[in-house]
Amino acid sequence: MSPTPAEPNAEPSPSRTAAVIPAAGRGVRLGPGAPKALRALGGTPMLIHAVRAMAASRAVTLVVVVAPPDGAPEVKNLIDGHALPERTDYVVVPGGATRQESVKLGLDALPEDVSVVLVHDAARPLVPVDTVDAVIEAVRDGAPAVVPALPLSDTVKEVEPGEPGTPEPVLSTPERARLRAVQTPQGFDRRTLVRAHGSVAVDGEGATDDAGMVERLGSKVVVVPGHEEAFKVTRPLDLVLAEAVLARRRANDGF
Numbered sequence: 001m002s003p004t005p006a007e008p009n010a011e012p013s014p015s016r017t018a019a020v021i022p023a024a025g026r027g028v029r030l031g032p033g034a035p036k037a038l039r040a041l042g043g044t045p046m047l048i049h050a051v052r053a054m055a056a057s058r059a060v061t062l063v064v065v066v067a068p069p070d071g072a073p074e075v076k077n078l079i080d081g082h083a084l085p086e087r088t089d090y091v092v093v094p095g096g097a098t099r100q101e102s103v104k105l106g107l108d109a110l111p112e113d114v115s116v117v118l119v120h121d122a123a124r125p126l127v128p129v130d131t132v133d134a135v136i137e138a139v140r141d142g143a144p145a146v147v148p149a150l151p152l153s154d155t156v157k158e159v160e161p162g163e164p165g166t167p168e169p170v171l172s173t174p175e176r177a178r179l180r181a182v183q184t185p186q187g188f189d190r191r192t193l194v195r196a197h198g199s200v201a202v203d204g205e206g207a208t209d210d211a212g213m214v215e216r217l218g219s220k221v222v223v224v225p226g227h228e229e230a231f232k233v234t235r236p237l238d239l240v241l242a243e244a245v246l247a248r249r250r251a252n253d254g255f
Contacts, residue, residue, distance in 0.1 A: 015115035017136055018062040019054035019185060020106035023047050023122035024069065024095030035068060037122035038078070039239070042246040046233060047075070048082045049125030049246075054118065054185065055088040056129040059136045063088060064109050065122075066095040066102040099208055104197045110190070116140060117193055119210045120185035126245055127185065127230035134224045135187035144192040145214040148226035149180035183226040186211050192219055 023037035037047040047065065054060050063084075067075035076092040084090065093109045095102035103119055110117065116139050118132070131148050138146040155176055159168040188210065196213040211221045233242050 016061050016111070016113050017057075017059045017116040017118065018064060018110055018114040019060050019118040019120055020064045020066065020103055020110075021047070021050055021054065021120050021122050022066045022095060022099050022102040022106065023050075023075070024066055024071075024102045025099065035071070036233070038075075039233075041125055041233070041239070041242050042250075044082070045078060046125040046242075047122045048079065050120060050122045050127075051079060051090065052082075052084065053125065053127050053129070054120055054132065055084050055090075057132040057136065058087070059116075059133065060118070061087060061089060062111070062114065063090040064106045065090060065092045066106045067092050069094045069096070100197070100200075100213075103210060107190075107194055107197060115190050117188050117190045118185035119188070119193075121232060123233045124184055124230050125233065126242060126249075127183070128227050131183075131225075131227045131230055132185055135185055138222060138224050139187040139189060143187075143222045144189045144219045145211050145221040146187040147211045147221060147223055148183045148185070148230065149223045150183070150226040150228065152176055152179050152181055180223055181226075182209065182211070182223075183230045183232075188214065192217070 023035070025036060037050070038045045040046075041049055051063050051065065054063050065075060065079065072092050072094045079090060079092065091109055093105055096105055106119075107117065116136060118135065120127070135146045135148055156174055156179060158171045158174060160171055162168045192214055193210060196210070196217055196219075200213045200216055215221055229245055231238065231241070233239055
């Protein structure tokens, strides 16, 4: 009897979803002191909140944290001291001089079986897991790039930039209904994001929006609903708001 041939339609090995968190910036707008990602929020560094926010999704099995170039051991020790779900692995790699370079270094650290990549700001520590899952689902459904975003509540003016503190002439008033404020995590088909980082040259301070890099390739980017608690902690007042949100969560559900 001849041996049974291999199943021609056997299920391929399941692909993995990973999150890259660039956390190499210093966050000067929060003032002097520790890098922004290491500032405490509810007694815990913002970076840990951000890592936990990604790990809260059952789809995310790996988190790559991109640390300051000379701070990878410190960041690894920090994460080692805080509990993460057992299903979630993490690695820490040194970052580059710009966010764009840091994300590229994070991509370089991904195993081959990762096909969906999230890129998440460490300064957005309170993004709900439903938002994370919605981004992943949209990528798995075939979108090459996905961003969570919210409609704007303020009217926006395009101006001709001038010297700080001087009046700036208005050039136009974009139609507010067509505008969205973009958040993270942004989600990508891995091949698309790798191609974007290989094609878009670092210019000045580099790109700060990975979806914008994909747009420049001519690839489609889609928007899913964001969440008001996924705001970016940039200024001292943002930190006050984040503390209030965290306190409310802990009071309501023991977060």
